[in-house]
Amino acid sequence: MASDKGILIVLSGFSGSGKGTVVKHLLAKYPQDFALSVSATTRSPREGEEEGVSYFFRSREQFEQMIAQGELLEYAEYVGNYYGTPLSYVREKLAAGQNVILEIETQGAMKVKAEHPDTLLLFMTPPDAGELIRRLKNRGTEDDATITARMKQAAEETRVMDAYDYIVVNDDVDACAQKILSIIQCEKSSAKRNPELIEKFRLGLQDILKGE
Amino acid sequence: MASDKGILIVLSGFSGSGKGTVVKHLLAKYPQDFALSVSATTRSPREGEEEGVSYFFRSREQFEQMIAQGELLEYAEYVGNYYGTPLSYVREKLAAGQNVILEIETQGAMKVKAEHPDTLLLFMTPPDAGELIRRLKNRGTEDDATITARMKQAAEETRVMDAYDYIVVNDDVDACAQKILSIIQCEKSSAKRNPELIEKFRLGLQDILKGE
Numbered sequence: 001m002a003s004d005k006g007i008l009i010v011l012s013g014f015s016g017s018g019k020g021t022v023v024k025h026l027l028a029k030y031p032q033d034f035a036l037s038v039s040a041t042t043r044s045p046r047e048g049e050e051e052g053v054s055y056f057f058r059s060r061e062q063f064e065q066m067i068a069q070g071e072l073l074e075y076a077e078y079v080g081n082y083y084g085t086p087l088s089y090v091r092e093k094l095a096a097g098q099n100v101i102l103e104i105e106t107q108g109a110m111k112v113k114a115e116h117p118d119t120l121l122l123f124m125t126p127p128d129a130g131e132l133i134r135r136l137k138n139r140g141t142e143d144d145a146t147i148t149a150r151m152k153q154a155a156e157e158t159r160v161m162d163a164y165d166y167i168v169v170n171d172d173v174d175a176c177a178q179k180i181l182s183i184i185q186c187e188k189s190s191a192k193r194n195p196e197l198i199e200k201f202r203l204g205l206q207d208i209l210k211g212e
Numbered sequence: 213m214a215s216d217k218g219i220l221i222v223l224s225g226f227s228g229s230g231k232g233t234v235v236k237h238l239l240a241k242y243p244q245d246f247a248l249s250v251s252a253t254t255r256s257p258r259e260g261e262e263e264g265v266s267y268f269f270r271s272r273e274q275f276e277q278m279i280a281q282g283e284l285l286e287y288a289e290y291v292g293n294y295y296g297t298p299l300s301y302v303r304e305k306l307a308a309g310q311n312v313i314l315e316i317e318t319q320g321a322m323k324v325k326a327e328h329p330d331t332l333l334l335f336m337t338p339p340d341a342g343e344l345i346r347r348l349k350n351r352g353t354e355d356d357a358t359i360t361a362r363m364k365q366a367a368e369e370t371r372v373m374d375a376y377d378y379i380v381v382n383d384d385v386d387a388c389a390q391k392i393l394s395i396i397q398c399e400k401s402s403a404k405r406n407p408e409l410i411e412k413f414r415l416g417l418q419d420i421l422k423g424e
Contacts, residue, residue: 014413123403129416148421155417161410164403179401186398189378189391191335198373201226204341205367209360 006035006094007184007193008116009101010109013124014154016135018170019103022124026101026177033181035098037073038089040066043081056086073116074108099184106160113163120187122180123164127171218247218306219396219405220328221313222321225336226366228347230382231315234336238313238389245393247310249285250301252278255293268298285328286320311396318372325375332399334392335376339383 013019026034040056042063051057058066063082066072075084085102093100102112113119126132136150161167166183170176187193225231238246252268254275263269270278275294278284287296297314305312314324325331338344348362373379378395382388399405 125413129413132413133416133420151417151421155414155421158410158414158417161413162403162407166398166401167403167406167409168401179398182394183398183401186378186391186395189380189395191374191376191379194379195374197379198370201337201341201344201373202367202370204345205363205370208345209363209367 004097004188006097006099007187008090008094008112008119009099009122009180009184010112010119011101011103011122011124012106012109012157012164013122013168013170014126014132014136014157015150016132016139017124017126018173018176019124021173022170022176022180023101023103025173026180029174029177030181033099033184035093035100037085037100037102039083040072040075040086041081041083043083056089073102074104074112076108106157110160110163118193120166120184121164122166122168122183123161124168124170124176127169216309216400218309218311219399220302220306220324220331221311221334221392221396222324222331223313223315223334223336224318224321224369224376225334225380225382226338226344226348226369227362228344228351229336229338230385230388231336233385234382234388234392235313235315237385238392241386241389242393245311245396247305247312249297249312249314251295252284252287252298253293253295255295268301285314286316286324288320318369322372322375330405332378332396333376334378334380334395335373336380336382336388339381 011019011023023036027036038052038054038056040058040063042058042060043055045051045055045057049055060082063075063084066084066086067075067082071087073085073087073090075082077083090100090102104112109121113121126135132154133151136154137147139150168176168179168183191198223231223235235248239248250264250266250268252270252275254270254272255267257263257266257269261267272294275287275296278296278298279287279294283299285297285299285302287294289295302312302314316324321333325333338347344366345363348366349359351362380388380391380395403410
């Protein structure tokens, strides 16, 4: 009886919070429930990358036309190439009842939410600040400047955490994936996602009272 | 890591939606998680009713003093007697981590929410409008005037359904109770219920950046 349309989920979170791992696990464990958004890009395909699976590969002209025609949910330019999320793909999955996960950083998340207020914003964190700092320090590079830059970015991100709908603590990949599934299922019972259900009760009672 | 304080839950719903049955089931199945709010009243105890379990029995003077001192979450007068919800009892349970359920009608629900914005509002419905109408017609009395009055009240209630946080469809008592438990657990991960967690990440990162 709850809404059966999919929900657009924007997942952000601290570097080292384990977003990528949890998303992979979600998609593998609940393939019916979740779809990962596939990005469009102007960069060239690398070996093994497949059109429509890894990315939608587009020319610069095609991409700029998509921007001009409002066909992207969000986009950014990075090292001379465009990357963006095609709306049509997302809409198709949502209509089919799948929840679409978009893994993007906080600025992009705020933009998507502003334009699509139905978006569900999830922010992933390690269990606590101590653990976050340990992970930021031990992630790939040990270069001090890089570590400091990552910490500053994380500090910046804490400023918008309260604009998210849920804070998802990841101390166990499977538990975290289950928590996300559970949040989605609960959201589907929220009053704001069920205007049709409410309207059916309204009209049903109106009709019968008219008939009395 | 999610907030460990209890949540104040206001449960409303159509006559015949099965609120009472689901609440009993919740309390029996998850006694650690839920407490039912105990009302104060000025009416006399009936046989078998226990002070502090069935009600808190108070004199009219005592009750009016509670009103004057803001010690009631909500109250109403009904057939010459006061009924109300003592704040102290609710706060004690919430502080102990129990979620307190308050089963009240929509007007009372809106008042509680206005004064205590942290309140979680749940609205219970039968599976659909047809089933609602069948239940309204077959509930206790078959007196036409009473049935029409119940339908009008239900129609009135549909006007505030969208002010609730969740619409809980009850087509199976156990599934509905589990859904309520699940909603509470998800709510505990909501950003708005976790300002302390967010603040800890903020301060933790600030401190370490100052130390660099």
